[in-house]
Amino acid sequence: MDSGTKEQSHKSHRSRQSGPSAKKKAKPGSKKGGISDHQKKHNPKAFAFSSTEKAKRLQSRATEKEQRRLHVPTIDRNIGEPAPYVVLVQGPPKVGKSLLIKSLVKHYTKHNLPEVRGPITIVSGKQRRLQFMECPNDINGMIDAVKFADLALLLIDGSYGFEMETFEFLNVLQVHGFPKVMGVLTHIDKFKDVKKLKKTKQRLKHRFWTEIYDGAKLFYLSGLIHGRYHKREIHNLARFISVMKFHPLSWRTSHPYVLVDRFEDVTPPERVEMNNKCDRNVILYGYLRGCNLKQGTKACIPKSFLMLLFSKV
């Protein structure tokens, strides 16, 4: 028969294109696998510098780092427990300052804070206390507040953008040693269009970077759940604050000062009754900050500061 005489043609063998056997067979230097000559040369341990330019750059960077470490005077003059770090929450009216403080306090203490009145001190770690404070919105209040802030949280209404207060505040910060600054974007749930939201976030981030520095931290609070910010977002922000390194500002470390959190009038009532304008005895409560004094010496509170305190009461 015909079929018996004709030779049957077989399909030619196709070598494997993928999988471990294909990789094994692939020649070194080929595109498909194996270690190329190029890769061989770039073993970082064997060939540390293949370009003199790069070597020069790396060396100058290492020297710069070394010098910077030598320059920053991080002398800790604190004895015992350090005073709490002041976290100043700044922003235009109705941006969410109180809500942010309430959410952070809830995160750290698991307690609900009904309203924010004055500074709130909490324990955030073994060696760290934090004092949250709302920044007043008038220029004098801002000037007072930046003098003692260790971290400023700039709240920005994402649906509106930057407001004049924020720029004013940044200018004031600059003349007072510039403490750490982080941005927090709120009200971004008002955007319905995702593309628009993305663009706005980018725009505001770059604007923020021009004002502070490239890469400055900006947090996004994407809305409210049961009248509070998202737990996860607050958790991230709180973690960031908890581990933040606060570099001492030179003026503050060389001057002792007391930030008065609370005061009590302890004048005997009968003396006030007899003379309404008699000299009062007042007790001031607060932490001694800056460089610590030797025991037995008294912290000097300038008269002007006391005047300032009482003018606000």
Ligand SMILES: Nc1nc2c(ncn2[C@@H]2O[C@H](COP(=O)(O)OP(=O)(O)OP(=O)(O)O)[C@@H](O)[C@H]2O)c(=O)[nH]1
């Ligand atoms: N939709 C939305 N509402 C927010 C957001 N943040 C804050 N709010 C609301 O904005 C209102 C004002 O918030 P507050 O925390 O009182 O703002 P504030 O900055 O402390 O206001 P003042 O103390 O008056 O300056 C509240 O009703 C909040 O629920 C947000 O991200 N999205």
